[in-house]
Amino acid sequence: MKKKTGILSKIYIAILLIFLYAPIAVLIFFSFNNGKTTVWKGFTFKWYVQLFRDNNIMNALWNTIIIAVLASIFATILGTAAAIGISNFKGKKRMLIQNASNIPIISPDIVMGVSLMLLFTTLGVIFNFEMGFFTVLISHICFCVPFVVLNVMPRIKRMDQSIYDAALDLGCNQWQAFYKVIIHELMPGIFSGLLMSFTYSLDDFIITYFTRGAKFQNLSIEIYSMTHRRISPKINALSALLFLAVLIVMIIINLRDRHEEKMQKKRT
Amino acid sequence: MKSRKPSIPYIIWMVVFTMIPIIMIGFTAFTDKNGNFSLQAFTNAFYYTNIFVKSLWIALISTAICLVLAYPLAYLLTRMKESTQNTLIMLLMVPMWMNFLLRIYAWVTLLQDNSPIDMMLSLLGIHSTYIGNTGAVILGMVYEYLPFMVLPIYTVMSKIDNGLIEAAQDLGSSNFTVFRKVVAPLSVPGIISGVTMVFVPSASTFLVAQYLGGPDDIMIGDVIEKIFWTDQNTGSAISLILMIFIFVFLIIMNLFGDEEAIA
Numbered sequence: 001m002k003k004k005t006g007i008l009s010k011i012y013i014a015i016l017l018i019f020l021y022a023p024i025a026v027l028i029f030f031s032f033n034n035g036k037t038t039v040w041k042g043f044t045f046k047w048y049v050q051l052f053r054d055n056n057i058m059n060a061l062w063n064t065i066i067i068a069v070l071a072s073i074f075a076t077i078l079g080t081a082a083a084i085g086i087s088n089f090k091g092k093k094r095m096l097i098q099n100a101s102n103i104p105i106i107s108p109d110i111v112m113g114v115s116l117m118l119l120f121t122t123l124g125v126i127f128n129f130e131m132g133f134f135t136v137l138i139s140h141i142c143f144c145v146p147f148v149v150l151n152v153m154p155r156i157k158r159m160d161q162s163i164y165d166a167a168l169d170l171g172c173n174q175w176q177a178f179y180k181v182i183i184h185e186l187m188p189g190i191f192s193g194l195l196m197s198f199t200y201s202l203d204d205f206i207i208t209y210f211t212r213g214a215k216f217q218n219l220s221i222e223i224y225s226m227t228h229r230r231i232s233p234k235i236n237a238l239s240a241l242l243f244l245a246v247l248i249v250m251i252i253i254n255l256r257d258r259h260e261e262k263m264q265k266k267r268t
Numbered sequence: 269m270k271s272r273k274p275s276i277p278y279i280i281w282m283v284v285f286t287m288i289p290i291i292m293i294g295f296t297a298f299t300d301k302n303g304n305f306s307l308q309a310f311t312n313a314f315y316y317t318n319i320f321v322k323s324l325w326i327a328l329i330s331t332a333i334c335l336v337l338a339y340p341l342a343y344l345l346t347r348m349k350e351s352t353q354n355t356l357i358m359l360l361m362v363p364m365w366m367n368f369l370l371r372i373y374a375w376v377t378l379l380q381d382n383s384p385i386d387m388m389l390s391l392l393g394i395h396s397t398y399i400g401n402t403g404a405v406i407l408g409m410v411y412e413y414l415p416f417m418v419l420p421i422y423t424v425m426s427k428i429d430n431g432l433i434e435a436a437q438d439l440g441s442s443n444f445t446v447f448r449k450v451v452a453p454l455s456v457p458g459i460i461s462g463v464t465m466v467f468v469p470s471a472s473t474f475l476v477a478q479y480l481g482g483p484d485d486i487m488i489g490d491v492i493e494k495i496f497w498t499d500q501n502t503g504s505a506i507s508l509i510l511m512i513f514i515f516v517f518l519i520i521m522n523l524f525g526d527e528e529a530i531a
Binding site: 009012013016017019020021022023024026027030037038039078079081082083084085086088089097100101103104106107108109110111112114115116117118119122138139141142145149199202203205206209210219220223224227235236238239242243246247249250251254257258 | 270271272273274275276277278279281282285286287288289290292293296337340341344345347351354355356358359360361362363365366367368369370371373374375376377378380382383384411414415464468469471472473474475479489492493496500503504507510511514515518
């Protein structure tokens with residue numbers, strides 16, 4: 001097919017991009033507004049200064065990052081091991097485990113949130129603990145692992161099984177064969193699983209909302225309570241900074257992918 | 269590598285943190301406050317039938333709009349240069365990775381009274397309220413979930429073998445015929461996963477309606493959230509019904525997909 005796009009299709013794409021970016025642009029624009037409403041009252045940086053001085057927000061940001069880092073690392077380890085184990089099951093048993101593993105992906109977030117809340121409150125009564133950091137961490141791991149399994153599984157299927165045998169023949173023990181050979185073959189899948197886990201954890205609101213207990217705050221929860229109080233332009237400043245962070249991460253990933261593609265083309 | 273043992277920790281994890289919680293939802297739905305068997309929770313749940321139907325309706329319309337907007341976009345993307353494709357896909361994903369609440373809040377800023385849109389339109393002499401109605405809720409849903417529709421359709425379309433398309437062209441098909449006879453049928457699996465990825469969260473989410481809708485625009489997710497703090501039994505019953513409904517929806521979508529693949 002001709003790789004040509006007409007002016008109409010360019011306009012169409014442009015309109016959709018405007019639709020996606022206009023709200024964000026407006027938020028960023030008003031983060032520099034020296035007034036509390038959407039009426040322009042002059043340029044200021046004061047909301048950014050206030051944002052960094054706001055201990056609640058900074059604490060929430062820290063919690064969000066810690067949870068995302070721990071949940072994605074733990075989920076990646078658990079999920080990669082699980083994918084390797086599951087790939088050695090056959091037929092119906094394997095289908096059963098894989099389908100069970102997909103439950104957190106296909107069930108609505110809110111149902112997962114309330115069901116975990118039921119579990120944690122019941123366990124809390126028995127073992128005498130309250131929901132907080134650890135219950136949120138466990139819940140985040142719950143919805144991250146399936147994504148890791150989904151990303152690593154195809155890599156295992158595509159991998160040539162004989163390279164494992166070759167490593168054993170060349171004198172590796174099972175563990176050496178795994179970390180010297182296998183893990184490199186699986187790396188792209190492991191990495192995208194890790195990345196997906198990290199971003200889903202950062203973005204989550206609903207599941208955290210139900211499993212956080214009374215005290216734990218992450219960024220989503222903090223934004224939620226801010227929008228319920230009097231709306232402060234600090235939210236706009238926060239959006240602008242988050243947008244910048246996401247943009248930078250995306251550009252880095254994009255460049256890395258292109259670099260990899262080039263390397264692969266060179267090899268072949 | 270030949271052992272099943274590495275999956276044992278995860279299987280235990282799934283039982284404790286996925287299976288048992290769902291069983292607990294089922295158990296709570298069929299009992300009363302004292303833990304005795306009761307169907308009262310389901311009787312209470314029926315009180316919310318209207319909201320349930322309206323939520324599904326809003327989700328359905330949002331999904332349809334997403335599909336109509338996303339399908340041409342995905343198709344146009346596959347016809348561009350590869351580097352342009354990558355850049356545009358990246359641009360699509362950036363808003364998706366902004367915080368969920370901030371994206372809705374952005375629309376509140378855009379639609380409220382004295383907002384930029386309001387002021388521009390009032391220059392033209394148009395005065396209206398743009399927030400607090402079902403339309404605004406649907407707009408919010410489409411904004412939240414549009415990328416989830418574009419990405420799977422694009423992925424499936426970009427994997428279509430170019431040889432098939434060239435063969436069709438060599439056999440004298442016009443661009444439109446190529447699209448209708450080759451690209452469209454082969455993109456069905458993408459449509460199915462896109463519809464699933466938009467419909468499920470938009471039917472069950474909460475807050476979007478609270479931020480953008482009016483007093484009548486309460487969705488079933490908002491009901492579950494409100495009710496769960498006071499009456500876990502009814503909350504569980506509604507959650508159970510919602511979950512069963514969504515599983516049935518997924519099964520139907522899957523059947524539909526398989527038939528298409530065979531035909």
